[in-house]
Amino acid sequence: MDVEALRTYVVVAGSGQFQAAADELGISQQAVSKRIAALEKHLGVTLLVRTSRGSRPSLDGQVLLPHARKVLAAVAQAEQSVRPGGRPLRVDVLNRRIAPAQAVYRFYRSRPGTELDAVTLGEENAAQAARAVLDGTVDASFRALPGGRVPAGISAERLLDAPLELLVGPAHPLADAPRVRPAELAGHRIWIPGIRPGTEWAAYYQALSETFGLSVDALGPHFGDEALMDALADSASLATLVGTGDRYLWPHTHDLRRIPLHDPTPVYPHTLLSRTGDRHPVLTALRDHLRTTAPPAPEDVWVPDWTGH
Numbered sequence: 001m002d003v004e005a006l007r008t009y010v011v012v013a014g015s016g017q018f019q020a021a022a023d024e025l026g027i028s029q030q031a032v033s034k035r036i037a038a039l040e041k042h043l044g045v046t047l048l049v050r051t052s053r054g055s056r057p058s059l060d061g062q063v064l065l066p067h068a069r070k071v072l073a074a075v076a077q078a079e080q081s082v083r084p085g086g087r088p089l090r091v092d093v094l095n096r097r098i099a100p101a102q103a104v105y106r107f108y109r110s111r112p113g114t115e116l117d118a119v120t121l122g123e124e125n126a127a128q129a130a131r132a133v134l135d136g137t138v139d140a141s142f143r144a145l146p147g148g149r150v151p152a153g154i155s156a157e158r159l160l161d162a163p164l165e166l167l168v169g170p171a172h173p174l175a176d177a178p179r180v181r182p183a184e185l186a187g188h189r190i191w192i193p194g195i196r197p198g199t200e201w202a203a204y205y206q207a208l209s210e211t212f213g214l215s216v217d218a219l220g221p222h223f224g225d226e227a228l229m230d231a232l233a234d235s236a237s238l239a240t241l242v243g244t245g246d247r248y249l250w251p252h253t254h255d256l257r258r259i260p261l262h263d264p265t266p267v268y269p270h271t272l273l274s275r276t277g278d279r280h281p282v283l284t285a286l287r288d289h290l291r292t293t294a295p296p297a298p299e300d301v302w303v304p305d306w307t308g309h
Contacts, residue, residue: 001039001042001071002035002038002039002042003071003072003075004035005035005036005038005039005042006039006068006071006072007025007072008021008025008032008035008036008039009035009036009039009047009048009061009064009068010065010068010069010072011024011025012032012036012048012055013047013048013055013056013057013061013065015054016053016054016055016056017054017055018032018033018036018054018055036048043060043064045058045060045061046058046060046061047060047061047064048061049061087115088115088116088117088282089114089115089116089117089139089140089280089282089283089286090116090117090119090137090138090139090140091104091116091117091118091119091138091139091140091141091142091286092119092120092121092129092132092133092138092140092141092142093118093119093120093142094120094121094122094129094141094142094143095120095122096118096120097225097246097247097248098162098243098245098246098247099160099162099243099244099245099246099268099270100142100160100270101118101120101247102245102246102247103160103245103290103293104116104118104286105118106289106293107285107286107289107290110289111285114282114285115282116282116286119138121138121141125196125198125199125200126143126144126145126149126199126200127145127149127151129141129143129273130143130145130150130151130154130273131151133154133273133274133275134151134153134154134275136275139274139275139278139280139283140272140273140274140278140283140286141272141273142160142270142271142272142273143200143270143271143273144200144201144203144204144268144269144270144271144307145200145271145273146306146307147307150273153275153276154273154274154275154276155273155274155275155276155278156271156272156273157271157272157287158269158270158271158272158307159270159271159272159287159290159291159294160269160270160272160290160294161267161268161269161270161294161297161301161303162243162244162245162246162267162268162270163243163244163260163261163265163266163267163298164241164242164243164244164261164265164266164267164268165241165242165243165244165258165259165260165261166180166185166239166240166241166257166258166259166260166261167232167239167240167241167242167248167256167257167258167259168232168238168239168240168256168257168259169232169233169234169235169236169238169254169255169256169257170233170255170256170257171235171236172235172236172237172238172239172257173188173236174188174239174259175257175259176257177259178259178260179259179260179261179262180259180260180261180262181261181262181263182208182211182212182214182261182263182264182266182302183212183213185212185214185239186212186213186214186215187215188214188215188237188239189215189217189237189238189239190214190215190216190217190239190240190241191217191218191219191228191231191238191239191240192205192216192217192218192240192241193218193219193220193221193222193223193228194218194222195218201268203304203306204268204304205241207304207305207306208266208304211302211304216241225248226250228240229248229249229250229254229256230254232254232256233250233253233254233255233256242258243268244260262298262300263300264298264300264301264302265298265300265301265302266302266303267297267298267301267302267303269303269307272286272287272290
């Protein structure tokens, strides 16, 4: 069934005049007549009865009218759902505790009522997340993706560098240090449970380990962030790495210490992936927000060579 013919019928039925319908639709009266005739032929019934005062729906036309209005409403809803800004922006933040999630939350707080959904594709690596963007599962994703591996159809912009910090318990030898150089961590056990082979964060920590001679491991099961905080509080040798903007909570009695790294400062390079040409207004606003609110980058930044700096 021709949707435009159906729309024309509804307008004629409402106005009672072919010319009035033509004016409203921005077409000629002849085009209105052709559409109505084609619709009547398709359905095999007469929809309009001509009178001296214009036209009115026949009995069959009266039956069709409420259904036609529902069809047109459904078509309008379908069109609106895929228009830029017609639905919430769906953003993969990877993990709700880390910098991208906090940045998106601050963006939302700065624009109350903004239509967006924050999701976590924590089981997918960067390539799989990029595929999810291309497939339309999400509109955007924060990932660390080498420039040479950005697939066609994806735009990538490094918008969120997260400096790393050392997180230790009060009995750790570095607990009272105001700052720590990465090279000073050699010989200390750095435990980051949950690193999965084949992910970009596994590649990042592998490069970090090789560059500074560190022992970064993910040995043992990951029982959650609370269990990790408990382990750090009870240990005089265990440490982990977190991003400056990451949000972790622990009991006050744990007395955990967040110690900045410097000389150089390792940063995790979160890149925003989106479909090339995506005109969703919330995506545009999010990009602008990240560009204008990004803190000044440390002068001594370190990132893996594969990021392309």
